Every structure is written in structure tokens, then in C-alpha cells.
Amino acid sequence: MDRTTKEAAVEELSEIFEGAGSVVLTRYSGLTVAEMTKLRSDLREVGGKLKVVRNRLAKIALKDKKGEAASDMFEGPVAIAYSEDFTAAPKVVVEYAKSNDKFDLVGGFMEEEIFDANGVVELSKLPSREELIGAIAGRLLGQAGEIVSRITAPGNTLAAQIETIQEKAEA
Numbered sequence: 355m356d357r358t359t360k361e362a363a364v365e366e367l368s369e370i371f372e373g374a375g376s377v378v379l380t381r382y383s384g385l386t387v388a389e390m391t392k393l394r395s396d397l398r399e400v401g402g403k404l405k406v407v408r409n410r411l412a413k414i415a416l417k418d419k420k421g422e423a424a425s426d427m428f429e430g431p432v433a434i435a436y437s438e439d440f441t442a443a444p445k446v447v448v449e450y451a452k453s454n455d456k457f458d459l460v461g462g463f464m465e466e467e468i469f470d471a472n473g474v475v476e477l478s479k480l481p482s483r484e485e486l487i488g489a490i491a492g493r494l495l496g497q498a499g500e501i502v503s504r505i506t507a508p509g510n511t512l513a514a515q516i517e518t519i520q521e522k523a524e525a
Contacts, residue, residue: 367415375440402437
């Protein structure tokens, strides 16, 4: 690998580390091409990617970045799974690791937070960005409906009282 190729690889990794919601480090020794292709396909479905990285270049790309403390995890054959949504890649990777003994979780990072393998498993249990947005929107709409009903309640009560008075007056 010549110098310009290495520089391009470091630049690409820097962009990945800065733009990803979370990055999961894995060991993939012993996986067949078909197994790696299946994992890549599963990640693509949720907007994620898998990339085999050179450890030295990854460490250079992480230098002076938020996830720099994760540099120690780049040892041996490492692949990174990443996605914009902070839970998408961990969910797919954790599920894949359950069904494949040759695939190991090393750890990961999200911004300045560094996780071991157990931390990645816990991260995978969190709701996705879309689920969180849906929950927040549901609560906001529920509160908006409550506000509307409380604002209109005095007017409805007054209208009902006027109608009762009118019915008594007609009787």
C-alpha cells in the first residue's frame, strides 16, 4: 500500500469515525466470504456498513478525535460496523454474534463513550432513533390534545349551562 492510498484510507476512516452514530469493533477470523456477505447485507438493511480496517491506520484516524481512547481495541484482525443511527449497527452485530461462534465483539465507541463487548450488547437493547422520535411525538400529541380539551372545557360548560337555562325558560 503506497503513501497516497494510506492517506486516503486514514481520511476515509476519519470521516467514518466522525459521522457514525456508533462504531462497533469485531473480530471476524474464521468467517467465510458468504458469512461476511450476509453480515454486510444485514447491516445495509438498517443503513449500516462493515469495513475491515488496518489497525495502524485506524489508530492514526482516531488520533485527537473523540473516540481516541478506543485505539487500544484495534489489535488483531478487526472489522468495524457502523451506522448513523447509534443503535442500528450494534443491534445487527449483536444478533449476528449470537448465531456465529467465530464472530466476536471487541467493543465500540459512540462520541467519547467507549464500550466493551457488554456495553455494545446493552447499547443494542436501546430503542432506535425512529422509536424515540415516535415516542416523543406521541407524548407531545397527547399533551397537545390535553391542552385543547382543557382550553375548550370552560366554553363547553358555559354552553351547556346556557342551554339548560334556555330549556327551563321555554318550559
